[in-house]
Amino acid sequence: MLVERLERFFQRREEARRRDYFYVTEVAKCPRQIFYAVKGFPRPPLDGQTARRMALGDDVHRRIVNALYSLGLAVAAEVPIPENGLFHGRADAIISLGGENFVVEIKSVHPYQFDQAVAGPRRDHYLQLQLYLHYFDLQRGILLMENKANQELKEFLVERDEKVIQETLDRFRNLHRLIFGEGRLPPIPDKSDWEYDQCRYCPFREFCLRDATEPPQDTLEERDTVPSEGAPEETPPEKEGSGKERPAPRDPPPEDGGMEEILLFDL
DSSP states (O other): OOHHHHHHHHOBOOOOOOOSSEEGGGTTSOHHHHHHHHTTOOOOOBOHHHHHHHHHHHHHHHHHHHHHHHTTOEEEEEEEOOOOSSEEOEEEEEEEETTEEEEEEEEEEOHHHHHHOSSSOOHHHHHHHHHHHHHTTOSEEEEEEEETTTOOEEEEEEEOOHHHHHHHHHHHHHHHIIIIISOOOOOOOOOTTOSSOGGGGOTTHHHHHTTOOSOOGGGGGGTTSOOOSOOOOOOOOOOOSOSOOOOOOOOOOSOOOOOEEOOGGGO
16 A cells, blocks of 8 residues: 555656766766766666665765764765866865874765775775765875674775876776766776676666767757766666676675774774
């Protein structure tokens, strides 16, 4: 009686819109997936369960940021990075502890990923934080994780790594030139550093299998509109029979999602 109505209520279609920049949250994504996102290719509708899960993640961010303000630690929240031609993004918070400012990234993660994060954070989360450290010119950041199952907290103090930052910026400058300068679809990437098989969950899989370079005709009218920040992070169906796949990395955990683990308020 209610479930079907509620699923329809929460389901939403992601608008297909073109842009000429990358999001910080795309830093570890497949370059072909990024190509299809920035070119305005359509995504499948977001099912109700996924939409509700994302809303819970937003609630976690608000609750923790409000707590940081109440503790007198937060300097700013949802802080846009300085304007540049490569990345757009917003840091969850900037806090001040002991006279030093830190970027704080808040992640609500699946219990499996929470338990697996023993030595350090997930690669994509780490790279996102490195970019924020670069754009805000800060030396250290904190990745704060909340377990979706029981609200347990875990955190990592992350030092700025200039080598990682420059490698990441160079990689995306090259990707920007390839996509926007030359108008080319990136080749199938080396998947050896993927933490899970992104192809398996890619919303653009059908286009990638065909090496499509232009979105379907019925989405062209939306292509020149710039979207708001933050497309959802996909948990992406495995490509089969394309003839160009490398051996896939291990499957991801059920879903989203030198460093030392620290207690946030003991700095």
